[in-house]
Every structure is written in C-alpha cells, then in structure tokens.
Amino acid sequence: MGVTRRQRALLVQGALYAVLAAAVVALALVADWPVIKENFWNSGGISWADGNWGDLITIGIVNTVKYTAIAFAGGLALGLVLALMRLSPVAPYRWLATAYIEFFRGLPALVVMIFMSTGLPIAFGWTPPGGTVGAGLIGLVMVAGAYMAETLRAGIQAVPKGQTEAARSLGMRPGATTVKVVLPQAFRIVIPPLTNEFVLLIKDTALLFLLGAAASERELTSVAKDFLTSGPSAGTATSLIQAALLYLAITLPLTQLVAWLERRQRKAVR
C-alpha cells in the first residue's frame, strides 16, 4: 500500500503533461512545416507591398466597421423604442413589442437578412434602399433591435424604483423622468452587455457575404473569401488567417474592455 492521495494526484498530473508533450512532439515530427506555412501563411499573401493586406484593411475592415456601426446604431434606436414599449402602461404596446422581440429572437439573423434582400423584392416588388448590403443591414438591425430591447429593458428595470418616485414627487412628468433620470442610469448599467452586442454584430456582418456585394462594398469576410481564389495567395487559406487576425484585433480588445467594465461595475455596487 502506500500511494497517498497527494502522490496519486501528482502521478495523474505527470501523466497529463506526458500526453501533451508526446502530442506536441508527434505533431512537430509528422507535420510538413514548409507546406503548412505555404498554405496558411503564404509569403505572397502576407507581403506588405503587394499582398492581401491592402484590400483586407482598406475595403474589408473599413466596411465591416462601418456596417457594424450602422447596425449597432439602428439596433440601439429600435431596441430603445421596443424596450420602452415593453414597459409601457398601455397594454397593446406591450403585446406588440413582446411579439416582435420573441419573433425576431427566434429566427436566424441570416433568414431575416435574406428575406429583406430577396424575399421582399420578389413578394412586393420593393427593394430596400442601399441595394443588397442595405437590405441585409436592415435585416441585421431588425434582429439586433430585438436583442438590445431585452438588454435595455433589463437595464431600465435595474434602476431602483426610488429614483422614479423621487423624480415624480418633485413634479417631473413621466417623459422627463424617463429621459433625465432613468435612462442615463440604465445606459450605464447596460454598457457591458451592449459592448458584447457590438462584438456579436461585428461577427454577424460576415453574413452579408452570403448576400453578395459590389467589390468596394465587401466586408472583411467577403474580401478574404475572394482572395482564396484570386490574388497573390490564391489556392491557399492565407487570406482567411489574415482576416481572422484582423477580426481578433478588434474583438479581443473589446471583450477585454467588457470584462474590465464589469469588474469595475461590480466594485461600484456598494
């Protein structure tokens, strides 16, 4: 006898490290590094002078950020209206908002985007402004608004009731109370979840790729996709790796920011 708990724990840990080391060694020996590098980090594609970076950044990232900003602003405005409707004393407003929110949160964003860009023109002979990209963005706004409405509603409801009572007891009207007392506090509460929403939207703009767009209107994923079959690194996956790095360059700082904001908020609650 005589294997103590502690010895057994050490043994298990040792075994886990051994497996990991073996896997790394095997991978290093088996993998054909030059081939991997040519296919995923192709020297032609990553060249600063005439590689893929130019279009990926000046067209792809620029449009991705632009579309995200539009979808976010539109979704926020729509979400605010829906949230206020959901909290309205007028029952039909509540029903309408609830129905909208449940409907659009239950659908894939892509379905709504395709519907706006293809379904609407076919069914009603009406094309939304901004062409395919515009139609897709409207679809994205419609879905984002449903999610943000729930976030904003939670934020508004997290403002203590005493705040409204204090404002009303001073004679402030319901509208002024909402705008000057409740919403500023609610927005502070929802900054972290809204930043998360922004990150999700950055990634959702990649869905626009499936709708197709003119060359100068392509967002990051579309530009990367086109470089799979054309340009200096055609036939390799290099442009996708590059796009991934560019996405992460935006999303990682934002998710870190969210984590920081949440930590700070938790500390501020006394």
Add this chain to the structure above:
Amino acid sequence: MTASAIEVRGLHKHYGHHEVLKGIDFHVGAGQVVCVIGPSGSGKSTLLRCVNRLEEPSAGEILIEGVDICDRRTDLDEVRSRIGMVFQQFNLFPHLSVLRNLTLAQRSVRRRSREEAVEVARRNLAKVGLSEKESAYPAHLSGGQQQRVAIARALSMNPDMMLFDEPTSALDPELVGDVLAVMKELAQEGMTMMVVTHEMGFAREVGDKLVFMDDGVVVEEGRPAEVLSNPRHERTQSFLSKVL
C-alpha cells in the same frame, strides 16, 4: 383653527386582499408640524405616500390646500411640485452632481432659467450647510449629507409643505443630529410638515401634533407631550413602553 394644508378623509388602501389603511381621517393645518409614529408595518409610509399619490388610494378623499388630488381634473404633477418629499433612502440622483440634483426639477418643472435655478440651489445648499459640496456626487457624501441634500432638493421647488418618511432611520446615530437640526429650523420658519419618525425627542420638541398609528388606523392623536407622557390607549402605551 388653521386652514387645512392636508386633509385626509376616510382613506382606505389595500393591496389585493391585504387592507393596509382601514379608514384614516387625518389633518395637517398650514404651518403645522405633525409627527406620525407607530410600529413597523402599521401603514405610516403608505399614508404618507398616498398624500402625494405615489400610492393610489383605494377609497377616500385627499385634499391638498382644499383641492382633491384624486379628482381626474387635478394636475397631479403640479400639486406634487408643491409637496416636497424626503425618503428614508434619500433617493438622490446618483448620475448627477449635487448642484444638478437641485436644479433638475427646477428647470424641468418650474421652467426656471439656469441662473435662477443655480441661485435657488445654492441658497438651499447653504441652508443645509453643504455649500462646499455642490460639485460632489452623491456616492461621495455621507448618509447624513445625502439626506440634507435631499431636503435641499425638495426645498428648491419652494414647496408649500414637506413630507418626511423616516428621514433619519437609515443614518448612523452620529449623523442623525445634523438632519434633525435642519428639519427643526424648517419647522421654526413655519414650514408645514408631516413627519413619520421614531425620533420621539424631535416629535416632543418640534411637533404640534403627534399621531399614533397601528394596524392601519389612527389609534390616538394629540399634543406630543400629552401623548408621550399620558397615552390614553393601551396600544399606544405598549408601543411607547417599547421605544422610549
């Protein structure tokens, strides 16, 4: 007989089947200070909150300076702007500086110019002894300071009367005195006040009338010294024996 600032007649309030106020008749004369005492849950806050209709009365009449505030033709917001209210939990606006806490409703309700609102705010901050805190945020003030700012905020609307709901109950004992001093000064200036409180010393010294509530009814009322030293009802006696 002074003119009525607050006149409550046959007030009932129930939440579902739970009857909280069971027919209250209540009167505050202009310039009077009326203190309300009673055990926790007896309906003191509910009564106070019905007076500016933060709670909707189930039945009865509430007249503010002779105007029925339950009448649908009454502009409730206008009436409220003439009734200052001070809460147990202060309820300052945490996103605004002290000065902005005091000017917000002046600007939005009274439509005062910025200069006038600031001037009124500064005058009331001086009154509660917090002139140097005008640019501080509520979170950086002690409870006693926050409550004094809350009083100054209510005063900045130039109310005809003030309602206080246990204004010192959330304060550390050493901070109670400053708040009571401000309230006493207000009373001496002739402000009409309705004060729910457990501060029997304040009630005795400052109050014109003391009302004892229990279980949704007014059990006993009279001159504070009288009620406190010579309670007539057994329920009053037993409550006072516990708190004094």
